[in-house]
Amino acid sequence: MDSTQGDGATSSRPFLSSLISKKGVSDSITSTKNDAPAPSPAPLPVTPSNAVEPIEPIPNVDILTQTVAMSMKSLYGIYGIEIWCFNEGSGKLENIALSDDIEGGTIEGLLLKRVTQDADEINRKFWNVDKPQESFKKLTDKSNKGYLAPDPVGPGCGLPGALWSEIGKYATNGLNGIGHSNVSHDVHWREVDELADDPDQPYDDRLQHLAKAGFTRAAGLPFNVKNFRGMVIYFANPHGDPDHLNCDLNLQMIHHSSQLIGAAAAFRPAQEESEAYLQEKRHQTWRRVKIKILTIVRFGGSLRAKKKGGLQASSGDGEKSGNRRSAFAKVHELSVRVRKDFKKTAIQAKDDLTTKANRWVSKMHGGNAGIPPSFTWTQTLWSFVGVLVTHTILSRLNSFIMTETADTTKLSLVLAPFGALTTLQYNLTPAPASQPRNAIFAQVMALTVANLVSYIPFSANNAWFRSALAPAIVIPAMAKLGITHPPAGAASIVFSSMKNQWANMGIFLCGVSITIINAVLINNMSDKRQYPTSWPYLSKAKAKVGICKDE
Numbered sequence: 001m002d003s004t005q006g007d008g009a010t011s012s013r014p015f016l017s018s019l020i021s022k023k024g025v026s027d028s029i030t031s032t033k034n035d036a037p038a039p040s041p042a043p044l045p046v047t048p049s050n051a052v053e054p055i056e057p058i059p060n061v062d063i064l065t066q067t068v069a070m071s072m073k074s075l076y077g078i079y080g081i082e083i084w085c086f087n088e089g090s091g092k093l094e095n096i097a098l099s100d101d102i103e104g105g106t107i108e109g110l111l112l113k114r115v116t117q118d119a120d121e122i123n124r125k126f127w128n129v130d131k132p133q134e135s136f137k138k139l140t141d142k143s144n145k146g147y148l149a150p151d152p153v154g155p156g157c158g159l160p161g162a163l164w165s166e167i168g169k170y171a172t173n174g175l176n177g178i179g180h181s182n183v184s185h186d187v188h189w190r191e192v193d194e195l196a197d198d199p200d201q202p203y204d205d206r207l208q209h210l211a212k213a214g215f216t217r218a219a220g221l222p223f224n225v226k227n228f229r230g231m232v233i234y235f236a237n238p239h240g241d242p243d244h245l246n247c248d249l250n251l252q253m254i255h256h257s258s259q260l261i262g263a264a265a266a267f268r269p270a271q272e273e274s275e276a277y278l279q280e281k282r283h284q285t286w287r288r289v290k291i292k293i294l295t296i297v298r299f300g301g302s303l304r305a306k307k308k309g310g311l312q313a314s315s316g317d318g319e320k321s322g323n324r325r326s327a328f329a330k331v332h333e334l335s336v337r338v339r340k341d342f343k344k345t346a347i348q349a350k351d352d353l354t355t356k357a358n359r360w361v362s363k364m365h366g367g368n369a370g371i372p373p374s375f376t377w378t379q380t381l382w383s384f385v386g387v388l389v390t391h392t393i394l395s396r397l398n399s400f401i402m403t404e405t406a407d408t409t410k411l412s413l414v415l416a417p418f419g420a421l422t423t424l425q426y427n428l429t430p431a432p433a434s435q436p437r438n439a440i441f442a443q444v445m446a447l448t449v450a451n452l453v454s455y456i457p458f459s460a461n462n463a464w465f466r467s468a469l470a471p472a473i474v475i476p477a478m479a480k481l482g483i484t485h486p487p488a489g490a491a492s493i494v495f496s497s498m499k500n501q502w503a504n505m506g507i508f509l510c511g512v513s514i515t516i517i518n519a520v521l522i523n524n525m526s527d528k529r530q531y532p533t534s535w536p537y538l539s540k541a542k543a544k545v546g547i548c549k550d551e
Contacts, residue, residue, distance in 0.1 A: 062099040063271070067264035071257035072113050076250050077240040079215060080112040082150065083265055084160045085230035091359045093160045095150035096230070096265050109150040110140055110215075110235075117239050118214030135213035139206070148206045154363070158204040160233065162195055163220030167231060187251050189236060192216045194533075200431035203372045214238075221255060223262025230265065232258040375427075379528060383426040386522040390422050390515050391415075397514075401507060413507050414494050418515060420487040425519040425531065433484050435532045436516045442485035443512050446474045447505040450495035463497070470496035 083096040097106035119132035138146045153161045195201050196211040217236040398413035405411040424434040450470045470492040478484045523531035
């Protein structure tokens with residue numbers, strides 16, 4: 001269900017509906033239903049002819065505020081949005097605020113369409129809304145003592161940084177037409193509470209309170225208007241109808257809205273610069289007029305014109321010499337233009353190099369990410385049990401294999417990469433790199449590449465290069481395929497310089513399967529853990545089976 005705006009968690013900022021008020025009548029942009037009866041809106045005044053007045057630009061509200069309000073009016077299941085732009089100079093994401101011409105000042109951070117259902121006072125009879133309301137006020141009320149301002153963040157930090165880092169993975173070149181089956185993949189919704197609980201994610205207070213306040217589902221859509229880059233973060237209602245939220249028309253509207261909002265955000269600084277330029281030009285024009293008037297008044301008259309006879313006498317000579325000088329003037333003008341263009345290009349290249357160098361140095365100073373929280377003693381004990389059981393089995397298996405093959409092939413189970421694997425499985429359980437999909441596919445690719453590299457003929461003095469070439473191929477390939485798994489990088493180094501590689505590869509993959517089985521059994525015994533977070537291919541298979549049964 002998708003409730004309307006409540007009274008219990010209202011903040012000091014106005015909602016978007018109040019920012020586009022006109023003639024004392026608020027154009028409500030909330031049109032969803034709630035279980036509890038909501039007060040009916042006041043009837044709108046009707047003209048004598050019962051005609052609908054066309055929507056016109058509102059002079060007292062800036063273009064970005066109008067664009068945000070009008071865009072969100074047609075979206076279903078959205079709590080609000082945030083607009084972030086990428087600062088090319090600092091390399092950080094900065095929040096774009098709206099102008100509040102009603103109360104003065106600006107509205108930064110969350111641009112709300114309505115209160116979250118978790119913090120809505122009208123739902124107090126169903127659950128405790130005190131803690132969600134407290135987090136909601138910290139995000140929206142500037143007068144609150146614990147107000148969390150949307151400070152600039154680096155890529156990968158906080159919710160904006162996390163979505164910005166992932167945005168290239170899910171962004172598309174354009175919008176799919178209505179009715180296409182793959183439109184639902186254009187908007188990738190992320191669970192904010194999973195990001196907040198992810199130990200692999202840098203700790204961020206604002207991210208934690210977004211999850212607590214009920215903004216638990218978010219998606220970032222990028223825009224790029226003449227190198228003015230950024231993204232619009234949409235916060236969806238997790239309690240609403242997912243079919244309506246992810247329908248083709250709503251997703252297409254979300255895409256169009258992000259591009260429209262990005263264009264308005266890029267237009268606003270250009271408009272401010274243009275207004276400042278025009279004001280300066282008017283000031284300069286008035287200054288010149290003022291000087292001329294004072295000159296005329298002081299010297300008592302206009303300039304004396306040249307005599308008519310003198311002009312006629314000099315006109316003939318001027319026409320003859322003018323043709324000769326015109327050719328030289330054109331050459332001179334061309335050379336001056338070339339010098340100016342070269343100078344301008346050199347200055348621009350110097351400025352770009354200086355900007356990149358300053359950004360590089362600024363990144364070395366570090367960001368504003370906090371220290372992630374430590375494990376409780378209970379969670380630490382679960383990690384101890386899981387690692388102990390897993391490595392006991394692997395060590396005993398390695399001892400058995402070495403004993404049985406000591407006189408023949410001398411095989412073994414390489415144990416070193418399993419230390420990294422169990423660290424991921426029991427300390428960074430929900431991290432993408434820990435999941436079985438990444439572990440299996442990345443290890444198969446890494447071992448195959450390492451074994452093939454071992455066949456490259458190197459001399460005895462250059463054999464060490466295999467240990468550099470194998471991870472150089474494997475690690476970027478994992479990132480490209482979306483199966484990043486640190487232990488696979490370690491395995492590629494070890495196996496690139498071994499003998500009996502193919503046999504050891506099979507033994508090693510058996511060890512990987514054992515660690516996955518143990519992690520599934522042990523991690524899920526804890527109420528605070530879930531492993532894996534999903535079985536993607538199993539889910540797709542179930543979905544296809546369900547479709548076939550329906551048909």
